[in-house]
Amino acid sequence: MREVAVVSFAQTPYVRRERGRSEVEMLLPVIGQAIERSGIPKSEIGFTCSGSSDYIAGQAFAFVSAVDALGAWPPISESHVEMDGAWALYEAWVKIQCGHADSALVFAFGRASMGTLPETLTMQLDPYTLQPLGVDAVSLAALQARALLDAGLCTERDMAEVAMRSRRDAKRNAFAQLKGDYEVAKILSEPHLISPLRKHDCPPISDGAAAVVIAAGDLARSKCRRPAWIRGIDHRIEPHQPGFRDLTVSPSTTLAAHKAGAASAPLDLAELHAPFTHQELILRRALALPAAVRINPSGGPLAANPMMAAGLVRIGEAAQRIHDRDAGRALAHATQGHCLQQNLVCVLEGE
Amino acid sequence: MAENCAVIGVGQTQHDSKRIDVSQVGLVREAALRALEDAELDWKDIDALVIGKAPDLFEGVMMPELFLADALGGAGKPMLRVHTAGSVGGTTAIVAASLVQAGVHERVLTVAYEKQSESNAMWALSIQLPFQQGVVAGAGGYFAPLIRAYIRRANAPEDTGIRVALKDRLNALKNPYAHLKFPGITFEQVAQSPMLWDPIRYLETCPSSDGACAMVLGNAKAAKRAPHKSAWVHATAMRTEPTQFAGRDQVNPRAGKDCAKELYAKAGITRPRQDIDCAEIYVPFSWFEPMWMENLGFAPEHEGWKMTYEGATALGGDMPVNMSGGVLSSNPIGASGMLRFAEAANQVRGLAGEHQVEGTRRALGHAYGGGSQYFSMWIVGDQPL
Numbered sequence: 001m002r003e004v005a006v007v008s009f010a011q012t013p014y015v016r017r018e019r020g021r022s023e024v025e026m027l028l029p030v031i032g033q034a035i036e037r038s039g040i041p042k043s044e045i046g047f048t049c050s051g052s053s054d055y056i057a058g059q060a061f062a063f064v065s066a067v068d069a070l071g072a073w074p075p076i077s078e079s080h081v082e083m084d085g086a087w088a089l090y091e092a093w094v095k096i097q098c099g100h101a102d103s104a105l106v107f108a109f110g111r112a113s114m115g116t117l118p119e120t121l122t123m124q125l126d127p128y129t130l131q132p133l134g135v136d137a138v139s140l141a142a143l144q145a146r147a148l149l150d151a152g153l154c155t156e157r158d159m160a161e162v163a164m165r166s167r168r169d170a171k172r173n174a175f176a177q178l179k180g181d182y183e184v185a186k187i188l189s190e191p192h193l194i195s196p197l198r199k200h201d202c203p204p205i206s207d208g209a210a211a212v213v214i215a216a217g218d219l220a221r222s223k224c225r226r227p228a229w230i231r232g233i234d235h236r237i238e239p240h241q242p243g244f245r246d247l248t249v250s251p252s253t254t255l256a257a258h259k260a261g262a263a264s265a266p267l268d269l270a271e272l273h274a275p276f277t278h279q280e281l282i283l284r285r286a287l288a289l290p291a292a293v294r295i296n297p298s299g300g301p302l303a304a305n306p307m308m309a310a311g312l313v314r315i316g317e318a319a320q321r322i323h324d325r326d327a328g329r330a331l332a333h334a335t336q337g338h339c340l341q342q343n344l345v346c347v348l349e350g351e
Numbered sequence: 352m353a354e355n356c357a358v359i360g361v362g363q364t365q366h367d368s369k370r371i372d373v374s375q376v377g378l379v380r381e382a383a384l385r386a387l388e389d390a391e392l393d394w395k396d397i398d399a400l401v402i403g404k405a406p407d408l409f410e411g412v413m414m415p416e417l418f419l420a421d422a423l424g425g426a427g428k429p430m431l432r433v434h435t436a437g438s439v440g441g442t443t444a445i446v447a448a449s450l451v452q453a454g455v456h457e458r459v460l461t462v463a464y465e466k467q468s469e470s471n472a473m474w475a476l477s478i479q480l481p482f483q484q485g486v487v488a489g490a491g492g493y494f495a496p497l498i499r500a501y502i503r504r505a506n507a508p509e510d511t512g513i514r515v516a517l518k519d520r521l522n523a524l525k526n527p528y529a530h531l532k533f534p535g536i537t538f539e540q541v542a543q544s545p546m547l548w549d550p551i552r553y554l555e556t557c558p559s560s561d562g563a564c565a566m567v568l569g570n571a572k573a574a575k576r577a578p579h580k581s582a583w584v585h586a587t588a589m590r591t592e593p594t595q596f597a598g599r600d601q602v603n604p605r606a607g608k609d610c611a612k613e614l615y616a617k618a619g620i621t622r623p624r625q626d627i628d629c630a631e632i633y634v635p636f637s638w639f640e641p642m643w644m645e646n647l648g649f650a651p652e653h654e655g656w657k658m659t660y661e662g663a664t665a666l667g668g669d670m671p672v673n674m675s676g677g678v679l680s681s682n683p684i685g686a687s688g689m690l691r692f693a694e695a696a697n698q699v700r701g702l703a704g705e706h707q708v709e710g711t712r713r714a715l716g717h718a719y720g721g722g723s724q725y726f727s728m729w730i731v732g733d734q735p736l
Contacts, residue, residue: 001454048591054434055413060406060475061436064721068595075606077613078591079442082407082414082434091431091446097353097453126418127411128374237430240418255427337417342430 004096005220005227006348007103008037009316009323011210014177014304017113018207023057026209027069027109035105038213039223042071045213046101048078049092051085051108052308055123058114066109077101084108085210085312086235086273086334086344092214093233102216109209110307117205117307124338126240137338138202142194144247144339145278149196151248153285156196159277160187163200163302166277170299177304178204201277203305210309212316228319228330228348232260235344240337247339250286256345257287257331265349268327269294271314273334275301282340283333293331297321311335315346322350353454355735357574357581358696360390360567366530366681369468370561375415376422379464382563382686383423386460390567391578394424397567398456403433403443403463404685405720408475410466423462437633437720438589439463440564440688441727444716445587447568448729452584458573464563465683472559472684490635491556493722495548498638500602502550505641507656509550512637513541516555516679518665519634523676525666525705530560530681555637555679562683564690571735582696582731585713586617589727601723607646610726615648618713618730623648627730629671629708631694632717633687635678640664644672647717666706674698674706688718692729699733 010033012026035042048070054062063080070076077100081087085108092104112120121137148154161184170179187200214220220227236252236259239245257263270293274280280295289295296302298317301310311334318330327350334344362385364370370378379402387393400423402416412418416432419425433443440463447461473489501507520536523529533540533554544554574581590610592599599605611623620626632647634640641655649670650658658664664672673679675694678687695716697703703711713732719725 053413054407060408061721063434064436064594064724067591067724068593070593072591072593073596073598075590075592075604075609077589078435079433079446079589080435082416082432087431091449094446094449094453094455097455098449099353100449120413123411123413124417127415128376130418131412235429236427237417237420237425239421239426241421244421252427336414341417 002097003217003229004093004214005224005229006212006315006319007215007220007224007227008034008213009320010034010037011175011313011316012208013175014206014208014306016205018111023109023111024065024069027066027107030209030211031069031107034211034213040103040213040215045103045105047092047095047104048076049088049104049106050080051083051088051312053082055120056110056112056307084334084336085309086315089212089214089312089315090233090235090344093230096216102219104214105211106214106312107209107211108309108312110309111207112205112307113207138194138197140242140338141276142197143242145196147247148278148282153248154278154281156188157184158281159201160184162277162280163187166296166299166302169297170303173298173303175304176299177206179299179303197276203275203301206304206306208304208306208309210313210316212312226323226325226350228322228350231347231349233346234259237342240341242339248282250282250340250343253283253286253343253345256343260345260347262287262331262345262347265329267293267329267331269297269321270331271296271298271300271318273301273311273314275305279340311344318348322348354452354570356448356451356568356570356584358566358731359569359574359577359581360386360392361693361697362386362389363528363564363690363693364562365528366560366562366683368558368560375410375466376419378466378561378563379419379462380422382565383460383462386565386567389579392567397424397458397460399429399450399459400425401431401433401443401447401459401461403439403689404465405437405439406475409472410469435720436725437684438688438718438725438727439720440686440690441692441716441718442589444566444689444692445589445727445729448584448587451568451570458567458569460565460567462563462565463686463689465685466561467559467683468561491548491551494636495551497602498550498636501638501642504602505653505656507641508660511641511656511659512550512555513538514659515637515640516541519673519677519679522666522674522706523680526675529676531558551636557635557678557682560681560683562681562686564686564693566693579702580700582699583735585730585732585736586614587729588614592724594722594724602642603646604723606724607719607726610728611647614728614730618736624670627713627715628711629674629698630715630717631673631675631691633678633691633719634673635682637679640672671708674703674708688727691718692716696731699731
């Protein structure tokens with residue numbers, strides 16, 4: 001396998017509603033910054049791949065307009081996944097492994113304010129058996145949290161502590177949307193939103209975009225003082241029907257982490273794409289993370305959750321901490337689908 | 352490139368305007384099972400899935416691969432979903448091939464589909480957003496002015512499009528999976544069919560289809576064990592150009608020319624018309640055959656229509672194009688690109704049935720999408736490159 005590293009990362013501030021800018025206008029500065037920070041001239045970037053969803057944008061071919069943020073002239077080698085941008089990064093990594101490119105720009109965007117997100121996500125369910133039930137994304141997450149509580153694998157206090165820690169850590173993240181000091185006791189005194197989830201257990205609805213540049217071997221070394229090397233990357237999917245799965249565990253995360261070699265050396269931190277508090281608890285167990293591993297120093301998706309970009313942001317945040325010598329070895333995780341259906345694990349390391 | 356990649360199994364559904372006999376699940380399984388059967392493999396032999404389709408608004412399900420993965424044996428495996436407009440079927444195959452070429456997986460199942468009867472594609476494409484150029488009345492309304500520009504530039508005889516449509520519709524009669532079949536169709540019938548978007552007549556237009564296509568791609572080891580002949584991927588390429596850019600030539604897009612140039616260079620092709628035995632290309636409206644003949648370098652600029660006119664692109668011509676009947680005969684949009692790639696593969700495998708071009712050793716699969724901003728192509732051969 002070729003050595004490939006994340007060499008730069010850029011993101012927008014995340015907001016509940018981006019009023020003034022279209023998706024292309026959100027992307028332009030972010031893509032510009034990621035390319036500039038990479039030190040690789042735009043014309044020399046060998047491949048471009050993005051992640052987005054037409055249903056989030058409310059438009060067929062939303063990614064076609066996004067190309068207008070690339071200045072794709074002369075025409076470029078480019079692809080798109082209807083997935084979180086973390087999977088766009090995976091496709092770009094494969095492209096570099098093939099030797100078809102030595103570097104790639106990866107970006108993702110989501111402007112959930114264009115619709116009513118929990119209901120939009122209902123459209124992501126099996127149209128024959130689940131969509132007609134009208135169950136929304138938060139309700140399904142609540143079912144999962146209930147299963148976890150009933151199994152005695154966590155308490156509502158554990159969940160509140162995840163919320164408290166995430167929003168406290170987000171105070172140091174200039175891009176985060178939801179941040180501040182909250183008391184666990186106070187969180188627990190609040191009413192349930194959809195039992196057993198309280199508002200604090202849920203992610204904010206965010207508009208935002210992110211971009212990453214990855215590069216192979218010597219190119220990465222020559223452009224980046226401390227490249228964040230991708231030591232392993234893998235992703236796995238589970239059955240879609242909630243009834244086909246044990247919702248209290250995440251075997252796809254465990255398998256992806258195993259394939260990515262996560263356990264081969266100690267980790268300093270993990271950026272977990274757990275939109276709901278109880279999902280972080282499931283992931284920590286699935287990844288067998290020791291207590292010493294810092295979880296989501298950025299605040300994670302509970303501080304900002306731009307649909308289709310939040311997974312890529314986890315990789316970007318983990319890489320950034322390696323670039324800054326704040327971490328030596330980090331794990332980044334991305335998820336999509338209801339109740340952690342599909343999961344990606346990327347292990348990053350400084351030299 | 353770490354590994355050679357080969358097409359070791361191909362399957363497609365019966366294409367029709369409304370496949371009410373199957374759900375989306377049934378549709379993708381029909382193609383996938385045929386591809387597995389062709390490769391004499393089972394679900395458990397597959398390492399990863401790559402699924403492609405055009406806009407989710409066509410079926411009204413957001414990211415439908417999340418629920419389809421179950422039925423495609425996806426549980427516990429990696430699954431990717433590609434979407435690059437009309438070129439997506441081709442790009443999906445290219446992504447799947449890259450997983451094998453990179454040495455990440457030994458055998459990958461790739462499936463592309465569209466079940467257009469679930470909605471109305473023309474209106475799903477016509478959502479008007481502020482400050483964006485509208486597609487007006489579907490793709491036909493978008494492409495007709497480009498065709499008129501081509502006719503004027505090339506001074507092409509006005510019946511060129513009719514000749515393309517007649518040829519493709521006659522070819523479709525040899526394809527058991529084709530959606531539209533008009534036994535005994537004549538030049539006059541095409542010429543007298545209603546004008547939809549001048550100069551595109553009804554019978555010069557692609558249908559709206561339900562259908563799916565699947566391929567099993569494998570490395571050299573997998574190909575060695577395959578029961579049938581393999582098609583070896585010699586080269587792949589894709590190109591994108593921006594929508595809102597005054598410097599674009601939408602009639603003869605630079606993205607298509609650059610894509611072909613890279614493809615030929617990788618495959619060691621210097622004289623495309625001589626070096627390639629047949630081509631299956633994305634022609635949703637008849638006139639795109641001569642336009643793409645020029646864009647792909649098979650004919651000099653302004654002379655693509657001569658190939659059609661002289662019968663070069665007919666089965667039995669020196670450069671057969673769209674042997675299967677093409678997009679004009681079956682158009683499940685998300686699968687249309689992969690059907691082109693799969694036909695190219697079956698031609699070099701010698702498994703194209705009645706529309707086989709004898710002695711094909713190298714074939715081109717081509718797809719484009721959007722307003723001609725997206726291109727993806729591959730060259731397959733009967734031997735590894």
